Amino acid sequence: xxxxxxxxxxxxxxxxxxxxxxxxxxxxxxxxxxxxxxxxxxxxxxxxxxxxxxxxxxxxxxxxxxxxxxxxxxxxxxxxxxxxxxxxxxxxxxxxxxxxxxxxxxxxxxxxxxxxxxxxxxxxxxxxxxxxxxxxxxxxxxxxxxxxxxxx
Numbered sequence: 001x002x003x004x005x006x007x008x009x010x011x012x013x014x015x016x017x018x019x020x021x022x023x024x025x026x027x028x029x030x031x032x033x034x035x036x037x038x039x040x041x042x043x044x045x046x047x048x049x050x051x052x053x054x055x056x057x058x059x060x061x062x063x064x065x066x067x068x069x070x071x072x073x074x075x076x077x078x079x080x081x082x083x084x085x086x087x088x089x090x091x092x093x094x095x096x097x098x099x100x101x102x103x104x105x106x107x108x109x110x111x112x113x114x115x116x117x118x119x120x121x122x123x124x125x126x127x128x129x130x131x132x133x134x135x136x137x138x139x140x141x142x143x144x145x146x147x148x149x150x151x152x
Contacts, residue, residue: 002039003037004036006034035050042101043101051127069085090103
């Protein structure tokens with residue numbers, strides 16, 4: 001199970017996570033991006049303003065799905081709503097607009113936290129003009145998500 005991050009330039013050219021880590025991307029904070037969930041041959045993209053997507057997945061989805069339950073992700077940049085439903089060892093992600101996907105729960109939650117940690121590490125170089133408290137807010141969301149997971 002992996003989670004990859006990316007950004008989409010206004011002209012449609014993508015920035016991969018490796019390119020993002022180098023920093024210096026103008027207007028990063030207003031760019032759409034994706035959080036790509038991969039498991040084997042399956043993948044599912046959570047497309048949205050990347051700052052919002054990573055923060056919301058770590059702050060809301062991870063803690064709410066450490067046990068059976070439902071978490072709803074309402075996109076910031078468009079009208080899509082994703083429902084994450086955990087039953088036992090799997091999480092099903094569904095949308096009214098596209099086919100859903102079922103993924104292993106614990107690996108997904110840990111991979112989301114890992115992506116959040118990578119995102120926070122690259123934020124100082126990536127988000128020019130960010131205030132220290134902006135970075136601290138994202139770091140706090142990721143730390144809280146990690147703390148909500150059971151010990152390995």
